[in-house]
Amino acid sequence: MLLEDLGHTVVNLGSCVPEDEIVESCCKFQPDLLVVSSVNGHGFNDAGPLIGAIRSRWELAGLPAVIGGKLGVSGGRQDQTDELMSAGFDAVFQDGVNIAAFESYVGSLSREVER
Numbered sequence: 001m002l003l004e005d006l007g008h009t010v011v012n013l014g015s016c017v018p019e020d021e022i023v024e025s026c027c028k029f030q031p032d033l034l035v036v037s038s039v040n041g042h043g044f045n046d047a048g049p050l051i052g053a054i055r056s057r058w059e060l061a062g063l064p065a066v067i068g069g070k071l072g073v074s075g076g077r078q079d080q081t082d083e084l085m086s087a088g089f090d091a092v093f094q095d096g097v098n099i100a101a102f103e104s105y106v107g108s109l110s111r112e113v114e115r
Contacts, residue, residue: 002099002102002103003035003106006103006106006107008032008033008106011025011029011031013025019046019049019050019053020053022034022036022050022053022054023053023054023057023060026054026057026060026063027057027059027060030059031063032064032109033063033064033065033066033106033109034054034063034064034065034066035065035066035067035068036050036065036066036067036068037067037068037069038067038068038069038070038071039069039070040070041070041071041072041073043067043069043070043071043072044071044072044080044083044084047067047071047084047087047089048083048084048087051065051067051084051087051088051089052087052088054088055088064090064109065088065089065090066089066090066091066092066093066102066105067084067089067091067092067093068092068093068094068095068097068102069093069095070095071084071092071094071095077094080092080094081094091105093105
């Protein structure tokens with residue numbers, strides 16, 4: 001809803017979506033941004049293979065991809081952020097981070113598209 005409030009079109013695939021469905025949906029819809037959200041504390045474990053699958057597709061290689069939410073059961077850790085960024089995410093927004101940081105990131109993408 002936040003992305004829609006910021007003026008963006010959203011295709012919500014739902015929760016617990018299989019990796020291959022996410023990849024195929026990105027190929028089909030060609031989004032300006034992939035946002036992965038985790039609420040159950042398993043985001044970190046699932047994110048590496050997902051971003052690897054996204055980055056392995058030539059047509060998605062430049063797709064901005066971010067992840068946020070409760071990425072681990074032990075709370076947000078810098079080493080998780082670093083690893084996810086190294087794996088190919090463009091930004092990581094750990095649970096409890098001010099939503100303004102995410103809004104700023106989305107706004108910076110919008111300005112790039114307008115150029």
